[in-house]
Amino acid sequence: MTQLAIHAMCFGTMTKTTKYRDKVIVNYNQILGYEVLEWMDGTSLLATPIQKKHRNRGRSIHGGVIASLVAVAGKMAGNWTSNGERKTKTINLNINFISGTSADLVHVRGIRAHATKGTLFSNVEIFVPDTGIVIASGQGVFKLLRSEITPTPTHP
Amino acid sequence: MRKETRRMLNSIYERDDIKGTFHEVLDYNVVEWRDGHVLMQLEVKPEHRDQEDFIHDGILSSLIDIAGFLGGDWSPNGPGRSVTINLNISFINDSKAETIIAIGKRTQKTNKMQFTKVDILEEDTKKLLATGQCTYKILSPDTKDSPGVSRQ
Numbered sequence: 001m002t003q004l005a006i007h008a009m010c011f012g013t014m015t016k017t018t019k020y021r022d023k024v025i026v027n028y029n030q031i032l033g034y035e036v037l038e039w040m041d042g043t044s045l046l047a048t049p050i051q052k053k054h055r056n057r058g059r060s061i062h063g064g065v066i067a068s069l070v071a072v073a074g075k076m077a078g079n080w081t082s083n084g085e086r087k088t089k090t091i092n093l094n095i096n097f098i099s100g101t102s103a104d105l106v107h108v109r110g111i112r113a114h115a116t117k118g119t120l121f122s123n124v125e126i127f128v129p130d131t132g133i134v135i136a137s138g139q140g141v142f143k144l145l146r147s148e149i150t151p152t153p154t155h156p
Numbered sequence: 157m158r159k160e161t162r163r164m165l166n167s168i169y170e171r172d173d174i175k176g177t178f179h180e181v182l183d184y185n186v187v188e189w190r191d192g193h194v195l196m197q198l199e200v201k202p203e204h205r206d207q208e209d210f211i212h213d214g215i216l217s218s219l220i221d222i223a224g225f226l227g228g229d230w231s232p233n234g235p236g237r238s239v240t241i242n243l244n245i246s247f248i249n250d251s252k253a254e255t256i257i258a259i260g261k262r263t264q265k266t267n268k269m270q271f272t273k274v275d276i277l278e279e280d281t282k283k284l285l286a287t288g289q290c291t292y293k294i295l296s297p298d299t300k301d302s303p304g305v306s307r308q
Binding site: 026027029030032054055057059060063064065067068069071072089090091092093095096097100102 | 174176177178179180181182202203204205206207212213214215217218219221222237239240241242243244245246247250305
């Protein structure tokens with residue numbers, strides 16, 4: 001799958017207007033600003049450039065950003081289908097924060113531990129790609145919703 | 157709420173060192189803050205939502221992280237320094253609400269560690285959205301560097 005197709009799938013429609021303001025708005029995935037390097041059945045790899053808006057008062061990555069990345073990568077480890085993204089809801093997240101970092105780029109690797117018909121369990125690790133130092137590790141439990149995939153129309 | 161408390165909270169959360177950081181992205185209000193208790197309010201903006209306009213899991217997690225720390229650690233000089241060790245979050249309901257509140261309560265505190273519980277609710281209907289248990293390591297107040305973070 002090309003990078004462009006992955007992008008279109010992850011971010012959905014890139015821009016939309018609201019009823020409140022007549023200007024282009026962003027959603028939270030764009031605030032996080034991650035890039036999908038790998039998205040397959042059972043594994044995902046995201047690269048996240050860390051900007052100032054992701055840091056806390058001590059210049060380390062904020063715990064909330066790490067939690068968000070665990071949620072996103074854990075979900076993407078199990079929602080790949082040949083027809084696109086399967087809808088999920090998060091049930092539980094458990095995150096261990098192992099070390100702080102001042103790195104400018106982190107990688108997030110999500111691996112599916114087990115999946116049943118309606119539930120997905122995944123393990124996520126956040127690390128600095130240059131040094132391999134692990135910043136955080138987490139486990140996520142997700143509910144896999146029934147996919148509403150519309151069949152592609154066939155031309156007579 | 158007393159005027160002094162309000163003035164103190166404003167001075168803490170409109171400081172220069174949080175300009176441009178993740179605290180500004182969240183843009184939360186601290187409504188009540190005393191020893192062992194915190195009440196925070198967040199007005200949900202479009203950039204806090206996912207593609208289907210639900211509040212993003214990451215926003216709830218971030219709010220639990222901050223409310224968990226403030227709920228356990230009060231000091232007259234403003235928030236101290238700490239490192240999150242563990243977060244365990246259960247997402248109970250999803251919501252498209254305009255305003256949500258977070259209530260943090262301390263479970264236990266020792267010299268170096270702190271344990272808190274946080275609930276997140278819709279402000280209007282009081283529907284429970286998420287609960288979290290948080291563990292923090294408390295750094296001494298004169299700490300300048302965060303662990304693992306190099307100096308500039």
